Amino acid sequence: MSGNLGERAVVLGGSIAGLLAARVLAESYGQVLVVDRDEVLGVRVSRRGSPHTVHAHGLHARGHLIMEELFPGFTDELRADGVPTGDLGEMRWYFNARKLRPAHTGLVSVTAPRPVLENHVRDRVAALPNVTFLQRHYIEGLVADEARDRIVGVRVRRRVEGAEEELLDADLVVDATGRGSRTPAWFAELGYDRPAEDKVKIGLAYTTRHYRTQPEWFDGVQSINPVASPAHPRGAFFGQVGRDTCILSLTGILGDHPPTEHEAFLDFARTLPVPDVYQAIRDAEPLDEAVSFRFPASVRRRYEKLTRLPERLLVMGDAVCSFNPVYGQGMSVASLEAMKLREHLRRGVPPAPGAFLADIAKIIDVPWEISAGGDLDFPDVEGERTLKVRMGNAYMARLQYAATKDPKVTEGFMRVAGLMDPPQALMKPAMMARVLRHAIRRPPAGRSWLAGRPEVGTRAGQPG
Numbered sequence: 071m072s073g074n075l076g077e078r079a080v081v082l083g084g085s086i087a088g089l090l091a092a093r094v095l096a097e098s099y100g101q102v103l104v105v106d107r108d109e110v111l112g113v114r115v116s117r118r119g120s121p122h123t124v125h126a127h128g129l130h131a132r133g134h135l136i137m138e139e140l141f142p143g144f145t146d147e148l149r150a151d152g153v154p155t156g157d158l159g160e161m162r163w164y165f166n167a168r169k170l171r172p173a174h175t176g177l178v179s180v181t182a183p184r185p186v187l188e189n190h191v192r193d194r195v196a197a198l199p200n201v202t203f204l205q206r207h208y209i210e211g212l213v214a215d216e217a218r219d220r221i222v223g224v225r226v227r228r229r230v231e232g233a234e235e236e237l238l239d240a241d242l243v244v245d246a247t248g249r250g251s252r253t254p255a256w257f258a259e260l261g262y263d264r265p266a267e268d269k270v271k272i273g274l275a276y277t278t279r280h281y282r283t284q285p286e287w288f289d290g291v292q293s294i295n296p297v298a299s300p301a302h303p304r305g306a307f308f309g310q311v312g313r314d315t316c317i318l319s320l321t322g323i324l325g326d327h328p329p330t331e332h333e334a335f336l337d338f339a340r341t342l343p344v345p346d347v348y349q350a351i352r353d354a355e356p357l358d359e360a361v362s363f364r365f366p367a368s369v370r371r372r373y374e375k376l377t378r379l380p381e382r383l384l385v386m387g388d389a390v391c392s393f394n395p396v397y398g399q400g401m402s403v404a405s406l407e408a409m410k411l412r413e414h415l416r417r418g419v420p421p422a423p424g425a426f427l428a429d430i431a432k433i434i435d436v437p438w439e440i441s442a443g444g445d446l447d448f449p450d451v452e453g454e455r456t457l458k459v460r461m462g463n464a465y466m467a468r469l470q471y472a473a474t475k476d477p478k479v480t481e482g483f484m485r486v487a488g489l490m491d492p493p494q495a496l497m498k499p500a501m502m503a504r505v506l507r508h509a510i511r512r513p514p515a516g517r518s519w520l521a522g523r524p525e526v527g528t529r530a531g532q533p534g
Contacts (some may be wrong), residue, residue, distance in 0.1 A: 087387025131488025133402030297495025301515030
């Protein structure tokens with residue numbers, strides 16, 4: 071079967087970015103082949119190639135709307151599978167040890183376990199008649215034409231002892247293999263420059279455990295989220311992920327990492343600035359052992375700045391930009407990139423890599439500004455603090471305080487966090503008036519619930 075742009079497109083990587091790429095490529099290519107080193111079809115648990123998926127994830131606002139557009143009825147399908155959904159502004163959010171005023175925003179947040187969410191997306195993509203999954207195959211490298219100015223295929227090898235390489239011919243290749251992408255190295259082998267990288271070293275670690283939910287814990291809300299801040303650098307995401315299951319992901323930065331041992335895990339939860347999480351889990355029934363995942367740095371590869379690129383190769387998702395996961399942006403950004411890919415495909419010619427990468431760089435700019443700028447508010451995080459970053463963080467502290475008083479500020483904040491509105495929306499005169507009404511000066515952080523108790527230490531991340 072032939073599509074209007076070519077016989078075959080090959081997608082490298084079967085997680086969210088690759089799946090969404092395959093979904094839109096299926097509209098323009100005769101066959102779409104998704105290659106992954108793991109077995110992925112029918113898998114609803116974390117797998118070797120994506121260990122981060124055991125930890126808390128959220129599909130928020132813009133990402134949810136795009137998923138629903140690409141897969142009509144997707145939200146109802148998730149709900150029927152027991153996946154919680156709720157309003158992003160009605161969750162119990164804490165910033166600087168203060169609770170935001172809840173706001174009904176109309177923005178849907180889906181808190182499915184990431185492997186379950188991926189399984190639903192994968193099933194919908196696999197059901198497309200011209201999409202095929204090549205599972206349990208290593209991706210060995212790209213194949214270029216003789217002039218090395220166009221990618222014409224991919225070398226793969228089955229994950230069995232003694233297997234030989236196979237060549238997959240391709241009219242287009244999309245790298246969606248995540249932050250471990252080898253495209254920079256493949257570029258060097260083909261005589262191209264590697265992309266420059268922007269990094270913000272946050273030294274983040276998640277430690278996650280699942281519990282049997284008690285109804286009184288959440289009191290009608292979907293999740294309880296004490297977000298880390300410079301004054302209180304330990305954070306948590308504690309939310310419902312099934313009919314009787316909840317997830318707790320504790321976060322710590324710059325080496326102050328949440329432990330996995332039971333009592334130490336509880337002690338870490340106790341030092342969060344608010345008591346909600348610790349008081350819920352101290353006598354709770356755990357459903358598994360705690361596991362950790364480390365995220366050393368946010369990394370943005372600047373493909374759009376390269377002056378020479380091979381034709382018929384695109385890069386998407388975390389392979390281009392891997393954000394600090396506490397901001398919950400990754401799946402939404404991948405969704406936006408997929409819609410941009412669809413826009414390029416509908417022009418009737420194979421996407422030009424330079425133009426496509428320049429367009430997704432514009433998509434990445436806003437969430438990168440939010441996450442990298444927010445990380446630089448932590449004094450010990452290395453990086454250039456431009457005047458824009460310093461002013462933005464000073465204003466954000468005021469806005470977060472105002473959101474504890476005014477639900478309209480919470481609504482505006484959540485629209486930006488959910489990538490529905492640009493950050494500039496928070497600087498409009500009406501919003502600034504609401505913010506400055508409550509916080510002309512940058513307010514001090516709220517006190518921890520344990521402040522002043524002599525038994526609490528004063529090492530990094532603990533209130534003293």
